Amino acid sequence: MNKILLIIKREYLSRVKKKSFLITTLLIPLLTSGLISTVIYFASTTEQKQLISVYDESGVFTQKIKGNSSFQIQYVNLGLDEKIDTVLSRTNADIFLHIYPFKNNQPDSFILYKNGGVSLIAKEYINDELTNIFQVKQMQDAGINKLQIDSIHKSTILVKSYNLDNHQETSSEIASVIGYVMGFLIYIIIFIYGAGVMRGVMEEKTNRIAEVIISSVRPFELMMGKIIGIAFVGLTQFSLWFILLLLFKVALPLFIPSLQPAMPMAMAGMANVHDTMQVISQSENAKMYATIMGQNWGLIIGCFLFYFLGGYFLYAAMFAAVGSLVNEDPQEAQQLTLPITMPIIFGFIIMASTVKDPNSSLALFGSMFPLTSPIVMLARIPYDVPTWQIIVSMALLVLGFLLMTWLSAKIYRTGILMYGKKVTWKEVIKWLKYH
Amino acid sequence: MLQLLHLKKYYATQKAVDDISFTVPQGSIFGLLGPNGAGKSSILRMVTGITMPDEGQILFNQVPFNMVKHSGLIGYMPEERGLYKKMKIGEQVLYLAQLKGLSKQDALAKIKYWFQKLEMESWWNKKVEDLSKGMSQKLQFVTTVLHQPKLLILDEPFSGLDPVNSEVIKNEIFELAKQGTTIIFSTHRMEQVEEICQHIVLINQGKIILEGQVPEIKQRFKLGEYKLVVDGNLEPFTKFIHSNNGNEFVLRFEDKKEYRQVLQYCLDHQFDILNFNEILPSLHEIFIQEVEGTAGRKFDR
Numbered sequence: 001m002n003k004i005l006l007i008i009k010r011e012y013l014s015r016v017k018k019k020s021f022l023i024t025t026l027l028i029p030l031l032t033s034g035l036i037s038t039v040i041y042f043a044s045t046t047e048q049k050q051l052i053s054v055y056d057e058s059g060v061f062t063q064k065i066k067g068n069s070s071f072q073i074q075y076v077n078l079g080l081d082e083k084i085d086t087v088l089s090r091t092n093a094d095i096f097l098h099i100y101p102f103k104n105n106q107p108d109s110f111i112l113y114k115n116g117g118v119s120l121i122a123k124e125y126i127n128d129e130l131t132n133i134f135q136v137k138q139m140q141d142a143g144i145n146k147l148q149i150d151s152i153h154k155s156t157i158l159v160k161s162y163n164l165d166n167h168q169e170t171s172s173e174i175a176s177v178i179g180y181v182m183g184f185l186i187y188i189i190i191f192i193y194g195a196g197v198m199r200g201v202m203e204e205k206t207n208r209i210a211e212v213i214i215s216s217v218r219p220f221e222l223m224m225g226k227i228i229g230i231a232f233v234g235l236t237q238f239s240l241w242f243i244l245l246l247l248f249k250v251a252l253p254l255f256i257p258s259l260q261p262a263m264p265m266a267m268a269g270m271a272n273v274h275d276t277m278q279v280i281s282q283s284e285n286a287k288m289y290a291t292i293m294g295q296n297w298g299l300i301i302g303c304f305l306f307y308f309l310g311g312y313f314l315y316a317a318m319f320a321a322v323g324s325l326v327n328e329d330p331q332e333a334q335q336l337t338l339p340i341t342m343p344i345i346f347g348f349i350i351m352a353s354t355v356k357d358p359n360s361s362l363a364l365f366g367s368m369f370p371l372t373s374p375i376v377m378l379a380r381i382p383y384d385v386p387t388w389q390i391i392v393s394m395a396l397l398v399l400g401f402l403l404m405t406w407l408s409a410k411i412y413r414t415g416i417l418m419y420g421k422k423v424t425w426k427e428v429i430k431w432l433k434y435h
Numbered sequence: 436m437l438q439l440l441h442l443k444k445y446y447a448t449q450k451a452v453d454d455i456s457f458t459v460p461q462g463s464i465f466g467l468l469g470p471n472g473a474g475k476s477s478i479l480r481m482v483t484g485i486t487m488p489d490e491g492q493i494l495f496n497q498v499p500f501n502m503v504k505h506s507g508l509i510g511y512m513p514e515e516r517g518l519y520k521k522m523k524i525g526e527q528v529l530y531l532a533q534l535k536g537l538s539k540q541d542a543l544a545k546i547k548y549w550f551q552k553l554e555m556e557s558w559w560n561k562k563v564e565d566l567s568k569g570m571s572q573k574l575q576f577v578t579t580v581l582h583q584p585k586l587l588i589l590d591e592p593f594s595g596l597d598p599v600n601s602e603v604i605k606n607e608i609f610e611l612a613k614q615g616t617t618i619i620f621s622t623h624r625m626e627q628v629e630e631i632c633q634h635i636v637l638i639n640q641g642k643i644i645l646e647g648q649v650p651e652i653k654q655r656f657k658l659g660e661y662k663l664v665v666d667g668n669l670e671p672f673t674k675f676i677h678s679n680n681g682n683e684f685v686l687r688f689e690d691k692k693e694y695r696q697v698l699q700y701c702l703d704h705q706f707d708i709l710n711f712n713e714i715l716p717s718l719h720e721i722f723i724q725e726v727e728g729t730a731g732r733k734f735d736r
Contacts, residue, residue, distance in 0.1 A: 006533050040449060208517030212578070215483040215511040216534040218502070417485065419515065 004221045016236060022238050025237050029244045053093035064133045071125060084113055095122060107134060115376025161382060176355040179379035180294065182304060183351040186374050190311050190344055193234045194319040200226050200321030210416045214421040219413035227316045231309065295382060303381050309372025311396040314404050315340065321408035324415030325423045347372030351379045358383040370400025407432060436461040436617045437586060440489035444477050451477040453641035459619060463654040464612050466632030467621040470726055475621045476514060479588055483511045507536040510584030514591045516575050518563045525559035528578050535582040549577045568595045576604055580611065587611060590621045625719035639726050653715040660714040661686050662696055667706030672697055
């Protein structure tokens, strides 16, 4: 027991004392905040408007297309024999829209011209505008008056959701963002620290120090010492980030007050949840803060720590086993890690669909199966998962971790002493049968 | 000190160690010899508890070997040397000593002693990657003996060392042996064995092919050859002459009567006898002879 503590201490200190640890620990929050600031900067600076010249031969759309923050509309005429090429320069426009005359009262052709390709945004914008105008025209033709049309446009339905357990209004959008961020964090952690374990094992094997050390301690102690030591490195790094994040949150508004309201928006945007953005309007910011604060953060953070450690230990044992199989050739390591990276990526894919439908059977399976549960369950937690499911999932994860560590230790103790020969999976399976 | 009883270790395709038994006497320098791939390292790994034998038993001081109990009494320097390249040397030696069960103070005192003795004091804050190959060999030796093992196992301890450092390490080995440390010395370099070992076991293909005290083995394999350097003519004895180079003759006799005849002849003719001695085979020659004869060697060819 004393020896495993020595190993944990060495693994921990040798990593934490490195300059690169300090640099990444400081640099990652800086880069992240830099990235967020950049997104905010570009989101808040309005780009120069693009001018669209419209030549409307149908007469249906004249003076009806509205401009917006990105596009300005002007109506032009095409001179006799004037070529389209010259219209843009003559009217100083960026884009030229040619609306052809209607045939039999039905729209015929609409064509956008631009020097060097029309952007998707411009095309969608024009398409939407024209469709709207044409729909209004059709409704008017059918005898519906303008007032009625306006009222049709204004009528939207907003669905709210309540959680019967605590009688609070729930926000699926916020939950999906939190779930996504949590699942993503675990995914990253498993990759970064798992690969760290693998590199450590490879280093010991290729340096041949493993043989010296396991003449003093059992291979299992060496493997677990390394895994636990690196877990502490991870926890240290996360605590430091948490502290930095708090400092950042406190310090940032002091320097740039205008950024404050934009922050959550940008963060939501970074998580890439488009639906969320459309629903949450600027005016609902306060409500959103309340919802975020109203989340069961004790449960979320508790589960995060549990699944972080569980998922990390499960995968770290596998990474250690793979590390022990590698012979100095990094390419070999890449091939051998494939069976490990597959379930992680699989878990990530399930997680992406889980945030949309947290109670689907795929999400349920993913949050129970130990190889994917650390990623998937965290994405479900903000949606209030039944307690029994959390308990079963945690128990399965612990069982999976014990089983995987037992198997990995068998591979590890043989692999770490096997030099020079490229190992096949068939042989590895044989090692599992050694007593 | 150490007894190996019918030790067997099989790998998928071969018998790495096939029913090997021998005893290493307390305080001896014991040579474990054999060509590459003979099974030396497999035996040493079992003796150090790194791997378990498939069959057989290892007794350490008359009790079954137990790695947890005995690892602190053993010092093992594997053939494939290993140290953390990026770790500071002082911290590394301290760490390895603590893994062997030494307390921090005890370890520090011993490190100081050895570093002074082998002129390594300036190394404490260096990293292994800054050392030359010979220097890291020396360091590896120190890490192996630091905890004063009762049984010291050295697998090819001189490979990569220059003559000066070889001599330093060799003297340390002798000194440790004098203090009562039992030393198992594994190698395929026979000239070192002759110089250092008292007792040897020669293995090939996982089996023992020769075992015993070094002088006794030499007697066993001698061919009855003598070297005679004489200022004269040995014409009457051409049947004994095996080879000759000027006045240096290698003679082969069936029994002692014959060489007395020759010597008497020389004395009678008043030849100057400059040198006369028995030629004992070197361990190298015995090794080659014994290993060449075995099936594995023929297969290799």
